[in-house]
Amino acid sequence: MKGHPMDSICDCNQCELRNVFFESFSDEDLGDICRNKTEFTYLSGETVFREGDLIRYFSYLKSGLVKLFKSDQAGKDQIITIAGPYDFVSLLGVFSDTRHSYSVSVLEDAVLCCIDIESMKEIALRNPGFSMSLMERMGAASTRIIHEGLEIRKRNTHGKVAYILLKFCNEIYGECIFDLPVSRREIAENIGTTTENVIRTLSEFRKEKLIRINGKEIEVLNPAALERISNYG
Amino acid sequence: MKGHPMDSICDCNQCELRNVFFESFSDEDLGDICRNKTEFTYLSGETVFREGDLIRYFSYLKSGLVKLFKSDQAGKDQIITIAGPYDFVSLLGVFSDTRHSYSVSVLEDAVLCCIDIESMKEIALRNPGFSMSLMERMGAASTRIIHEGLEIRKRNTHGKVAYILLKFCNEIYGECIFDLPVSRREIAENIGTTTENVIRTLSEFRKEKLIRINGKEIEVLNPAALERISNYG
DNA sequence: TTAGTGATATGATATTTGTCATATTATGAT
DNA sequence: ATCATAATATGACAAATATCATATCACTAA
Numbered sequence: 125m126k127g128h129p130m131d132s133i134c135d136c137n138q139c140e141l142r143n144v145f146f147e148s149f150s151d152e153d154l155g156d157i158c159r160n161k162t163e164f165t166y167l168s169g170e171t172v173f174r175e176g177d178l179i180r181y182f183s184y185l186k187s188g189l190v191k192l193f194k195s196d197q198a199g200k201d202q203i204i205t206i207a208g209p210y211d212f213v214s215l216l217g218v219f220s221d222t223r224h225s226y227s228v229s230v231l232e233d234a235v236l237c238c239i240d241i242e243s244m245k246e247i248a249l250r251n252p253g254f255s256m257s258l259m260e261r262m263g264a265a266s267t268r269i270i271h272e273g274l275e276i277r278k279r280n281t282h283g284k285v286a287y288i289l290l291k292f293c294n295e296i297y298g299e300c301i302f303d304l305p306v307s308r309r310e311i312a313e314n315i316g317t318t319t320e321n322v323i324r325t326l327s328e329f330r331k332e333k334l335i336r337i338n339g340k341e342i343e344v345l346n347p348a349a350l351e352r353i354s355n356y357g
Numbered sequence: 358m359k360g361h362p363m364d365s366i367c368d369c370n371q372c373e374l375r376n377v378f379f380e381s382f383s384d385e386d387l388g389d390i391c392r393n394k395t396e397f398t399y400l401s402g403e404t405v406f407r408e409g410d411l412i413r414y415f416s417y418l419k420s421g422l423v424k425l426f427k428s429d430q431a432g433k434d435q436i437i438t439i440a441g442p443y444d445f446v447s448l449l450g451v452f453s454d455t456r457h458s459y460s461v462s463v464l465e466d467a468v469l470c471c472i473d474i475e476s477m478k479e480i481a482l483r484n485p486g487f488s489m490s491l492m493e494r495m496g497a498a499s500t501r502i503i504h505e506g507l508e509i510r511k512r513n514t515h516g517k518v519a520y521i522l523l524k525f526c527n528e529i530y531g532e533c534i535f536d537l538p539v540s541r542r543e544i545a546e547n548i549g550t551t552t553e554n555v556i557r558t559l560s561e562f563r564k565e566k567l568i569r570i571n572g573k574e575i576e577v578l579n580p581a582a583l584e585r586i587s588n589y590g
Numbered sequence: 591t592t593a594g595t596g597a598t599a600t601g602a603t604a605t606t607t608g609t610c611a612t613a614t615t616a617t618g619a620t
Numbered sequence: 621a622t623c624a625t626a627a628t629a630t631g632a633c634a635a636a637t638a639t640c641a642t643a644t645c646a647c648t649a650a
Contacts, residue, residue, distance in 0.1 A: 194507065196511075202507055202510070202511055204503065204507065215496075215499075215500070216449075216492070216495070216496030216497075216499050216500055217496055217497070217500050218496075219489065219492055219493050219496060220492075220493035220494075220496050220497055225500065225504075245489070248485065248488070248489055248492075249485045249486065249489060250485060251485065252481065252482045252483060252484065252485040252488055253482065255481070255485050255488035255489060255492065256452065256478070256481055256482060256488060258492065259449070259452055259453075259488065259491070259492050259495070260452050260453035261453075262449070262492070262496070263448075263449030263450055263451075263452060263453050263495070263499075264449075264450075264453055266448075266449050266496075266499035266500075266503065267448070267449055267450050267458065267499075269503055270437065270499065270502055270503060270506065271458075273503065273506035273507070273510065274427065274435055274437065274506070276510065277435070277506065277509065277510055277549040278429075278435055278549060280608095280636070280637090281636075281637070282636095307596090307597065307598090308597075308598070308599095309596095309597080316510040316511060317637080317638090318637080318638060318639080319597085319598090320599085320600090320637095320638075320639080320640095321636095321637065321638075323597095323598060323599060323600085324599085324600080327599075327600080339598085339646090513606075513607090513638095514606075514607070515606095540626090540627065540628090541627075541628065541629095542626095542627075550607080550608090551607080551608060551609080552627085552628090553607095553608075553609080553610095553629085553630090554606095554607065554608075556627095556628060556629060556630085557629085557630080559628095560628095560629070560630080572615095572616085572628085
């Protein structure tokens with residue numbers, strides 16, 4: 125699946141994300157980026173790229189939600205992280221590898237800004253301030269993923285599920301009521317347990333009135349108690 | 358603990374690591390690095406820096422073995438990774454953060470090459486090729502840590518212990534017989550289980566003649582079987 | 591509509607893992 | 621040498637987790 129290039133190419137000068145990623149840019153460099161970028165829209169369920177595909181773009185998410193994941197030989201997936209607006213879709217390997225080391229697929233309709241990787245390298249090479257801020261931002265993204273992995277690794281199943289629910293509340297949606305963008309199986313693939321354990325744990329949280337469940341809709345009724353469980357209760 | 362600056366400052370021109378980290382350097386830049394770096398030696402058990410300390414250096418390991426770890430409020434440690442020669446000690450946060458987000462201590466007597474962080478930033482800002490190769494190398498380091506975290510997350514205890522033993526064989530020492538540089542507790546802190554489980558699992562591997570144990574000395578007798586267990590047997 | 595498939599849900603059970611107790615061996619300090 | 625402490629080791633048991641079976645529900649395709 126290739127995504128759908130937008131007819132109306134956005135104007136990078138007006139891009140609300142300019143300050144986030146390209147603050148140190150001159151107008152010329154911004155023009156360069158603008159000419160060498162394509163915006164792609166994807167529908168929920170579509171694949172952006174697969175592990176092993178050639179890297180063509182440096183890309184970041186303007187809107188929507190995607191998952192980064194790896195598949196093993198048995199076909200089982202392992203979710204690395206869920207990325208939202210302002211997050212990078214191409215991680216650090218983008219400048220050193222020729223092929224993607226993970227797959228990306230879309231959880232909620234998404235718009236990606238994709239900049240031709242060779243152009244990106246050229247611009248970085250003649251704009252050291254940009255290289256530096258890129259390094260800072262990509263460093264922060266990697267640090268976040270590493271940190272999240274450690275947080276998950278040290279928790280038991282209850283703590284893991286509480287942790288991921290709070291991530292949806294606090295980081296992804298910013299509210300205590302939301303539609304889960306992933307299946308129970310995907311939660312399991314994210315936190316490293318089985319689908320049944322996720323379902324069971326969610327049911328237990330429901331019985332204890334910590335959350336309300338209606339299919340994909342989740343409401344966190346007692347965030348403080350979930351925090352306690354997440355911090356190992 | 359501050360480490361012990363070497364009396365004989367090495368000549369970066371002669372440094373065997375030059376090709377690894379600073380390939381794109383001009384002689385002038387190399388001279389700059391050389392003037393702004395200090396080599397520190399540390400003994401096994403010493404601390405290089407602690408989580409929360411101000412970042413003063415960009416540093417990499419010339420020789421020896423160190424652990425990168427985080428401590429929680431209860432004082433329990435979690436090992437992020439074990440780093441060897443040619444590995445970075447300062448990770449990606451080094452250019453964006455002011456304080457270290459993890460601690461580093463020494464497992465085997467180590468020599469660190471430490472370059473003043475402000476000098477490093479200046480040099481990177483006027484040498485975009487260097488920024489780029491730095492980004493590539495730090496990217497590869499982060500990718501390795503993320504990958505290792507995923508590999509650990511998906512294994513059960515036997516698989517985790519087999520995985521870490523094979524890491525010592527294949528990646529750290531390059532032979533099947535070696536002295537464990539870490540305690541059983543540290544292995545547990547690395548793979549996310551308890552000390553008892555590590556000890557028990559090692560004993561089981563010994564009883565099944567997969568390994569030979571003599572205190573810290575380990576010999577892997579059946580790497581193929583360990584591989585099978587690591588790949589989930 | 592109906593059949594088929596995948597997601598959610600729950601129970602039963604076996605296995606794995608964590609916890610607690612205890613003993614022995616190393617290691618380091620005085 | 622002696623003491624204290626940490627590391628290693630093992631058993632017993634409780635708790636957590638994985639596995640297997642089964643049922644219902646939702647959704648898609650024909």
